[in-house]
Amino acid sequence: MPRLPRTGLVLALLSSAATAQGQDEPLVLDPDVSFDPSVDFGFDDDIFAGAFDEEEQSATEAWFEDFTIRISQSTSGQINNHSIDLGAFGKFPKQADLETNRLQFNVRYQNPIAPGWLIQGSMWYRVYWNQDYEYTTNQDSIDTEGQLNDLFIQRSSGAHSFKLGRQTVVWGETAGNSVLDIINNSEFRDFTIIDIEDARLSQAMLVWDFFGTDNSSSLSTFVNLYPEFNPAPVRGSPLFFDPGFNLPDYSRDGKILLEAGTQWKKSFEGSDIAVMAAYLYENQLRYDPPLPGSADARPDINDFLLLGFSANRAIGKLLLNFDLAFSHNILADSFAFPGTSSLSTPVNLRKDQIGTSFGFEYAIDNEQNVSLGIQAQTLLDAEEGLQPGQTLTNDGVFGSWLVRYSNAMRNGDLTLSATLQGDLAAESLLVFLGVDYTLDDNWSLSSQIISISAKSGSFLTVFDEDIRLGTTLTYSF
Amino acid sequence: MNLRPVFGASLIITSLIASLASAQDMTGLEIMERVEENQRATSDSAFNRMQLSTCRFGIKDSRITCAERPRIKSLESVGKNFGDDGKDTKSVTIVLEPAAERGVGMLSYAYDDTQRDNETWLYLSALGRVKRIASGNSDDDSEPASVFGSEFTTEDTDTGKLEEYEIRVLEETTEGDREVWKIELIPNAERARKSRYSKTINYVDKERFIVLRVEMFDQYDNEIKRLLASRVELVNGTWMARSLTMMNLVSNRLSNMAFLEIHTDIAVEDEFLTTRTLTDVAFRETELEKLRQQVD
Numbered sequence: 001m002p003r004l005p006r007t008g009l010v011l012a013l014l015s016s017a018a019t020a021q022g023q024d025e026p027l028v029l030d031p032d033v034s035f036d037p038s039v040d041f042g043f044d045d046d047i048f049a050g051a052f053d054e055e056e057q058s059a060t061e062a063w064f065e066d067f068t069i070r071i072s073q074s075t076s077g078q079i080n081n082h083s084i085d086l087g088a089f090g091k092f093p094k095q096a097d098l099e100t101n102r103l104q105f106n107v108r109y110q111n112p113i114a115p116g117w118l119i120q121g122s123m124w125y126r127v128y129w130n131q132d133y134e135y136t137t138n139q140d141s142i143d144t145e146g147q148l149n150d151l152f153i154q155r156s157s158g159a160h161s162f163k164l165g166r167q168t169v170v171w172g173e174t175a176g177n178s179v180l181d182i183i184n185n186s187e188f189r190d191f192t193i194i195d196i197e198d199a200r201l202s203q204a205m206l207v208w209d210f211f212g213t214d215n216s217s218s219l220s221t222f223v224n225l226y227p228e229f230n231p232a233p234v235r236g237s238p239l240f241f242d243p244g245f246n247l248p249d250y251s252r253d254g255k256i257l258l259e260a261g262t263q264w265k266k267s268f269e270g271s272d273i274a275v276m277a278a279y280l281y282e283n284q285l286r287y288d289p290p291l292p293g294s295a296d297a298r299p300d301i302n303d304f305l306l307l308g309f310s311a312n313r314a315i316g317k318l319l320l321n322f323d324l325a326f327s328h329n330i331l332a333d334s335f336a337f338p339g340t341s342s343l344s345t346p347v348n349l350r351k352d353q354i355g356t357s358f359g360f361e362y363a364i365d366n367e368q369n370v371s372l373g374i375q376a377q378t379l380l381d382a383e384e385g386l387q388p389g390q391t392l393t394n395d396g397v398f399g400s401w402l403v404r405y406s407n408a409m410r411n412g413d414l415t416l417s418a419t420l421q422g423d424l425a426a427e428s429l430l431v432f433l434g435v436d437y438t439l440d441d442n443w444s445l446s447s448q449i450i451s452i453s454a455k456s457g458s459f460l461t462v463f464d465e466d467i468r469l470g471t472t473l474t475y476s477f
Numbered sequence: 478m479n480l481r482p483v484f485g486a487s488l489i490i491t492s493l494i495a496s497l498a499s500a501q502d503m504t505g506l507e508i509m510e511r512v513e514e515n516q517r518a519t520s521d522s523a524f525n526r527m528q529l530s531t532c533r534f535g536i537k538d539s540r541i542t543c544a545e546r547p548r549i550k551s552l553e554s555v556g557k558n559f560g561d562d563g564k565d566t567k568s569v570t571i572v573l574e575p576a577a578e579r580g581v582g583m584l585s586y587a588y589d590d591t592q593r594d595n596e597t598w599l600y601l602s603a604l605g606r607v608k609r610i611a612s613g614n615s616d617d618d619s620e621p622a623s624v625f626g627s628e629f630t631t632e633d634t635d636t637g638k639l640e641e642y643e644i645r646v647l648e649e650t651t652e653g654d655r656e657v658w659k660i661e662l663i664p665n666a667e668r669a670r671k672s673r674y675s676k677t678i679n680y681v682d683k684e685r686f687i688v689l690r691v692e693m694f695d696q697y698d699n700e701i702k703r704l705l706a707s708r709v710e711l712v713n714g715t716w717m718a719r720s721l722t723m724m725n726l727v728s729n730r731l732s733n734m735a736f737l738e739i740h741t742d743i744a745v746e747d748e749f750l751t752t753r754t755l756t757d758v759a760f761r762e763t764e765l766e767k768l769r770q771q772v773d
Contacts, residue, residue, distance in 0.1 A: 112762035156759035170605040412626035441575040
């Protein structure tokens with residue numbers, strides 16, 4: 001199926017639509033044209049005089065101003081009837097199917113309770129309706145679920161700031177594809193979330209920031225008090241594959257796990273740089289096969305040391321990004337592809353790994369932006385320690401690339417976006433096309449199409465030729 | 478070509494202290510220098526609350542009206558001048574409303590020197606970090622960036638570099654009930670290469686030295702944007718337009734910047750105009766509270 005040309009056509013249409021908009025003839029205004037005083041917010045010659053009405057400014061109760069609430073109903077499904085080729089396992093038919101049908105409440109709370117103090121929290125709560133995979137898993141009955149994301153207290157005084165509680169720490173410059181953005185774990189349950197920015201999960205941390213007196217540098221140190229790992233895909237979700245045994249979370253058995261790291265950041269005119277070091281556990285658990293008589297695979301945790309460097313450089317409309325990561329003592333055959341759980345191979349060597357992500361963001365014009373990020377990693381001394389006939393899961397240079405394009409029209413009320421993701425081995429391609437339309441200050445509507453192509457044997461093989469269509473209606477206040 | 482009379486940096490204030498001296502014999506350049514000199518004075522150490530409204534507009538019986546319900550953003554902005562002669566500006570703007578954009582912040586450093594690119598950082602909570610953005614600016618060949626998705630662009634906020642224009646007084650006329658100079662600004666070759674405007678015509682109040690109207694033209698001499706100022710008031714001894722409306726005559730959309738609160742000559746810590754303000758909410762709110770106490 002010729003998917004790439006189709007994507008190119010859509011991108012071309014998006015571009016031409018923008019061009020056409022910019023080629024309209026300008027309206028010729030009468031020199032004496034003035035504002036209409038009869039409109040609702042009319043005032044003399046100023047149609048926006050309502051802005052100065054103080055009574056309207058205090059309509060919201062003060063206590064409620066600390067909350068931001070978003071209610072959204074989303075529906076999505078796989079719409080292409082086709083079959084998937086699993087090589088030696090044969091071909092399997094895949095029918096069009098509704099996958100998600102859910103109502104979600106997002107609540108965000110941010111309250112500066114006293115000078116220098118802040119409490120912030122966010123959570124979501126979902127109701128899974130008929131035909132949602134969670135509904136099906138729940139024996140065809142409505143199910144609900146809630147999850148706490150952020151919840152931390154912050155104290156800032158002088159040049160210091162402390163944050164204690166569930167929060168995220170983001171390192172690296174490359175948008176959506178950084179080798180350094182690995183502090184927090186993430187969760188990819190289905191294809192309603194494909195961006196790392198949305199999939200990141202908060203963890204219980206203590207973060208200390210020190211801001212330099214030069215007003216251009218800072219030192220940020222974190223201690224992760226309870227490292228967590230990427231959750232296994234929810235049973236019944238499009239990303240869940242039944243391996244024939246359970247994939248449990250890691251059992252600590254009283255063992256105390258800690259992660260810690262520090263980053264020094266400095267801004268120069270036109271550029272920011274940072275160096276960082278951390279002791280981390282890989283977010284993606286690896287599983288050893290179950291012992292005889294057990295239905296549970298055995299999760300392994302992998303600790304390693306990370307040294308990193310990141311930089312950006314702004315040149316007019318162009319922003320260049322660069323990240324560099326050196327991982328010491330990392331498990332050679334481990335990997336963390338979103339939504340999958342890796343099973344270990346007989347190779348359990350610890351090696352050093354070097355990785356980089358780099359790219360650019362380019363403002364085509366006032367409305368259009370395009371970005372490219374490439375991530376590449378390789379193990380050092382890859383062959384060392386291998387037995388005859390053994391190979392590594394990740395051999396040579398491996399990684400991924402990501403291209404994003406957006407066109408914000410009508411002052412941002414209508415945004416067209418496209419994302420293309422693939423791996424460096426050119427074995428898979430994910431194409432995302434989205435439209436976001438803001439109806440007013442409260443209501444917005446979004447739709448998206450996701451198409452996946454994958455070679456047989458690649459990580460996304462079972463999604464080959466999938467086409468997903470989704471839409472979400474959101475009310476924010 | 479910049480639109481210096483429109484507003485200064487992100488503070489976007491057009492104003493001037495009323496001149497007691499005779500202005501009858503001033504040249505176009507002298508008038509614009511006076512406008513700019515006072516504009517900088519009003520953008521220094523300022524704390525403002527603004528409402529930014531945008532809509533598609535129509536014209537009926539020579540009256541401009543919104544053809545749809547305007548989209549409204551509430552903003553809080555703090556700015557301060559730096560550098561030699563105070564011609565560089567640092568400002569931070571935070572979105573208060575709508576709820577979907579609450580907490581989005583933008584930090585901007587605008588430099589007078591044509592050799593220095595302006596800098597902008599953005600904080601988006603979904604991104605989880607401060608991000609330098611590639612928006613370009615009027616000091617290079619780039620397209621000017623929109624101010625919070627409105628019809629105001631960074632080119633419209635530019636200040637300085639009057640020497641890069643041919644400035645002449647076209648005529649003395651009236652705008653509304655005010656006597657004005659009609660002043661044409663034509664960029665020189667180098668500046669024209671960097672601008673989307675081939676010329677602007679500015680209507681400057683002869684008594685208050687405030688721009689009441691600006692017409693902006695493209696390279697084909699079509700008027701593509703028009704700015705109208707209203708609600709001119711004396712604030713802290715300075716004449717200011719508290720309502721500025723920028724009309725895009727190509728897209729038929731307009732944005733209005735309403736200055737709900739204007740406070741100048743307040744003490745703004747240099748530390749506040751850094752990326753820390755975007756991420757450290759406890760720090761930001763504490764500093765904002767100090768500013769609020771100064772103006773109450």
